Amino acid sequence: MPEPDFCARVVAACADDALVVGRRRHADLSALGRAGVAALAAGELADDHLPLLEEPQWLREGYARTRDLAEAGPDDWRYVISAVLALPRAVFTALGGFDASLVGYGGEDWDLAYRAWNAGIALRHVPNAVAWHDGPDAAGRQGFAEAKEHEQLALAERIPQPSVRGHGGVWRQPRTVVRWQVGEMTSSAQHACLLSWLALGDVEVRPDRRLHTPLARDPRVTFSGDDALLARAEFLVEIEGAIELCEPAEFLATLGVGPHEARGVAGARTRDRALGVAARPFAEGILMSLDPSARVDLEAQGRRP
Structure with missing residues (x-):
């Protein structure tokens, strides 16, 4: 139940196409009776007349640490909850709205907030835009553990961050997408290069031509990539x-600290690319150029420290 000025405050904060989250407070509204609820809706009840319930501590701490999301980092989309969410219609449409394939409790707000963050959208918390929830936070409700398990597994498919899905596994939605302009090179050079990029683990490599290496059958190598996966990928890399x-x-x-580039390689967080953040050169030793005409000794390469 929003307070009288809730909508005005969140709409004002949506300037510059931001995604805005207000403050959700909790009370046992059934204890107020109809007259009490009407008075609360009109903004006529002070806290000392309300049967208050505890607000989630993790939200309060997150908003304090990020200065109300002004300094939000890569994992701080978690502080966006759809009970008090607002964003411009054009932004909502451009993001594709909520993921309607998410069924049951939770996840749709975090999924939307992650995609907004990835697209370069600013996040904002407006603590004086208040709406009331009748009853406790989800953690205080019956069956929460089972519902949370379902939510976490659903989000692991969609949000490719280790803090969401852990490490390991081959996912349809990769954390990193590498687009590779292969050019002319020997089969063993193709193999050596591809093997090195697959070492990223949670990755999809998209060569622009068919490869002459058994690694081309790796499920993380695709020759007709789904562009919808690019919007959710945390990192985008171009190699030539x-x-x-x-x-x-x-x-x-x-790449986590900013876009970088070198001869033949450019990489960035998807968000940094959307915001046009300037790139810096890679440090020595991270990348190596191979002679594309050379026959690479794969056995010797495998024995390298």
């Missing part, structure tokens, strides 16, 4: 020619 990835973990850590 015979480029070998030497330090997969350091590569992703480097």
